[in-house]
Each structure stands twice: as C-alpha cells, then as structure tokens.
Amino acid sequence: MAKKAFAGIALLATAAVAVSGCAGGGAADADNTIDGEVKGDIKVVTWRTDLVEDGTFEKYAEEFNKEYPDVNVTFEGITDYAGEMQTRMSTTNYGDVIGIPAIQPDQFDQFLEPLGETADFEDTYRFLPPASFEGTQYGIAFGGNSNGVVYNKKVWEEAGVTELPTTEEEWLDALQLIKDNTDAIPLYTNYKDGWPLTQSFGNLGAITNDPDATSNMAEDPAPWTEGKDQYAIDSLLYESVAAGLTEDDPLTTNWEQSKVDLGTGKIAAMTLGSWAISQMQAAAEDNGASADDIGFMAFPANVDGTQYAVIGGDYNLAVSKHSKAKAAAWAWIQWVVEDSGYTETQGMISPVIDKDLPDSLQGFAEAGVELIEINPSAPGKEGLINEVADDSQIDLYGPIYRQKLVDIARGAADGDKESYFAELNERWGASVEKLAG
Numbered sequence: 001m002a003k004k005a006f007a008g009i010a011l012l013a014t015a016a017v018a019v020s021g022c023a024g025g026g027a028a029d030a031d032n033t034i035d036g037e038v039k040g041d042i043k044v045v046t047w048r049t050d051l052v053e054d055g056t057f058e059k060y061a062e063e064f065n066k067e068y069p070d071v072n073v074t075f076e077g078i079t080d081y082a083g084e085m086q087t088r089m090s091t092t093n094y095g096d097v098i099g100i101p102a103i104q105p106d107q108f109d110q111f112l113e114p115l116g117e118t119a120d121f122e123d124t125y126r127f128l129p130p131a132s133f134e135g136t137q138y139g140i141a142f143g144g145n146s147n148g149v150v151y152n153k154k155v156w157e158e159a160g161v162t163e164l165p166t167t168e169e170e171w172l173d174a175l176q177l178i179k180d181n182t183d184a185i186p187l188y189t190n191y192k193d194g195w196p197l198t199q200s201f202g203n204l205g206a207i208t209n210d211p212d213a214t215s216n217m218a219e220d221p222a223p224w225t226e227g228k229d230q231y232a233i234d235s236l237l238y239e240s241v242a243a244g245l246t247e248d249d250p251l252t253t254n255w256e257q258s259k260v261d262l263g264t265g266k267i268a269a270m271t272l273g274s275w276a277i278s279q280m281q282a283a284a285e286d287n288g289a290s291a292d293d294i295g296f297m298a299f300p301a302n303v304d305g306t307q308y309a310v311i312g313g314d315y316n317l318a319v320s321k322h323s324k325a326k327a328a329a330w331a332w333i334q335w336v337v338e339d340s341g342y343t344e345t346q347g348m349i350s351p352v353i354d355k356d357l358p359d360s361l362q363g364f365a366e367a368g369v370e371l372i373e374i375n376p377s378a379p380g381k382e383g384l385i386n387e388v389a390d391d392s393q394i395d396l397y398g399p400i401y402r403q404k405l406v407d408i409a410r411g412a413a414d415g416d417k418e419s420y421f422a423e424l425n426e427r428w429g430a431s432v433e434k435l436a437g
Helices: 049-053 056-067 081-088 105-111 153-159 168-181 195-203 213-218 229-242 255-263 276-286 326-338 342-346 359-367 384-392 400-409 417-435
Strands: 040-046 071-077 097-099 144-146 149-152 185-187 267-270 294-297 308-313 316-319 370-372
Touching (some): 040 049, 040 326, 049 071, 056 071, 056 326, 081 097, 097 326, 149 153, 149 255, 149 276, 153 168, 153 294, 168 185, 195 229, 195 400, 213 229, 213 384, 229 400, 229 417, 255 276, 294 359, 316 326, 400 417
Parallel strands (some): 040 071, 040 097, 308 370
Antiparallel strands (some): 144 308, 149 267, 149 294
C-alpha cells in the first residue's frame, strides 16, 4: 500500500469534478446531531493506509475511548482514496468521518453535516476556507503542509552546493553539480505514479507572493506566461527534464522505492509537500542512513530577495450527512485534530492556531522564508478555477498535462515549452472567457 499523505494542500480538497448522488439527511432520529450524546459506532474512512496498517489509528482510538468510552471506532484505509470516494459519494455508505473528496463547495450540504458558522472557528483553526461555503463550516483540516522541495542534504553538500537555490537558474546549476559530482539522480519526478507530479501546483502564489493566486488564475486568460506562478512551476519541471537532470526512464518510477532512494542518497530531490519529510526520514533510518540527512527547501523563486512558501490544509475531516452517530463523529474529529499528536509525529502544521510550527520547517525560519496562506475566493466564485480546469480539460489537480510536459521535455512527444505553454494558454483562456469573462 502506498503511504500517502499527499492529498494535500487545500486546493485538492475541492478539486475538479462535481459529484452527483444521493442528497438528503442522515438518520431520522432528531437527536442525531453533532451536539447530541457522544456514543455509537463510527467508521473513519481514510487515505492514510499506512496508519491503519501499522496500528497507529487503533492506538488513537484507545486514547479517544478514555475520554469517550461509549464510542466504537473502526477504520478503513483506501489506497486510491480520491478515485474510490467519488464512486462512494453516489451512495449513502461512505463512512461516518471522511476526508472531503472532490466535491464542489455548493454540494457540501448534500453530503456533509454542517459543523457551525465559519466565523466561530476562525480564532481556533487554520485552513478553514476550502471546507467552508457561504459562511458555514463543513470540515476541519487533519493537518497542514508547506510546499517546496524535499532533499538529501548530504548529497547536496557532497556535490558542492553551498547555498540553496532561489531562482530557476540557480536550481539548474545546483542539479548539474549533483549530476557531475555524485551518483545521485538530481531530481526524481515520480512520473509513473503520477500524483507526485501534482505536488508542485501547491506552490501557486509562492512565486509572486500572491495570496489571491487561485482566484487570479481562475480569471487569467494566460497563466502560462513568464513572470506568473504557473509558468514558473511548470518551467522548472520542463527545464530540469530537458537538461537531463531527472531519472533516465520516467515510465518505471516507483513511489515507495523513491522514498528509500532519497533517504539513502540515491535521489537528491523531489518536489513535494512537507508531509513527506517524516516518511523520507523514516525511510532513511530504516535503511541505515540518518534522518538528519533529510531537508526541506522553498520553491526556487523569490520576490525582491525574499522567498515565500504556501501553507495549507491536508484533507479536511468531515461528518457524513448519513452518519447515525454524528456527535461521536464530530467528537472524533476534534479529538484527533487537537489531542492525538498526529501533526507532531508527522511533522505537519497543526490546524490549531495556538500550536507551534513543526521542527521540520525550522529551516524555513533560518532561511528567512515567509509563509503565506491562500485567500478564499470571492462569494459565488468558490469553484471557478475548477470549472475552468474542467472546461479547458487541463487537469490542474492531476498528472496528465504534466506527464505530457515531461514527455515533450525528454523528446518523447512533439513540441517544446513555448508551443505547449501557448496551447495551455489558448485552452485555458477560451474557458476563462466563457466562464469568467
């Protein structure tokens, strides 16, 4: 099973396709509300298959039961969480506690139990907007991540890289040093698994320090234009591949093995969220290397000398509209977010505002990297970027157009960066004109 905590950063939580299915409430019991008695059976359906398999969630349940002894918690891990949950959401049987899958915000009330007014949560939790609609909150982030690059510090030092890159040019120079002076693969794309290619999209806004980047892209007729975030994100991938600084055969990449290879120094870097740090550290230790070799850097871009990194929530935990134990489900969400220790052990950002940033992001502070959160879209435009993506058939939250970008860069498909970016702009711009113009 893939050990993925990647779903992350807030954009994915409301991605792309609309789900049609059974609307309406849960059990007919009038007392079955989130404010009712905390008792009953609840199933937690999760993308964290690793934490189901290794018993971590069972240990959480044991601790939870010390406070709530009348709740029986069971768990189901799904490897293809995003895909399978889309199918399940067309039924009434999709668990009691779920990570909000790819449903549009205006559909939340069909599938999820409202938790209260968003304003009432703002002093307690970060990362609220993706699980909010028209002032009502439907979910709380399980944890938060920053976006950037996970790298093996030992390899970079052996290559002679003395300063972390803050521009694309410096990035390519550093990867070339790694290629010339070590046996490591400078950048690993994880092309075959696909989803790791989507991780860089979470840097939208970091390149230009634009907290409204998502809203702006939804109405931008040409986001693949030099000087803009999406251009920089995809250009970095293209130029890295075109310069021969990635794996020789992207068709045979392997996510699970890549964690071991980065941890042991066979891979120098991967563009991922900070959620991956703990997994790389564990892979290093399990294979005779040091967890201290694993570092995390900001995306190589800057605004007047300052680097920025976007932080956002992982999947938002929500109560099913059809749960027969809504109070128990809501109690679990609050407990696991605030008291389980999940974010601390995973090296993630707690959604609880009062908690400190994880040690894994202290390097950002040392480098002067400033953290930003993406602002929510204007009322009525919450799903616009998804609608434009759907209409243009550019899978912002998927791997297809990025895999083609890699194929062009490595000479396996026709075209070049300029022609492909022009095609993306043409398709995106036509949809913007139709839907936002």
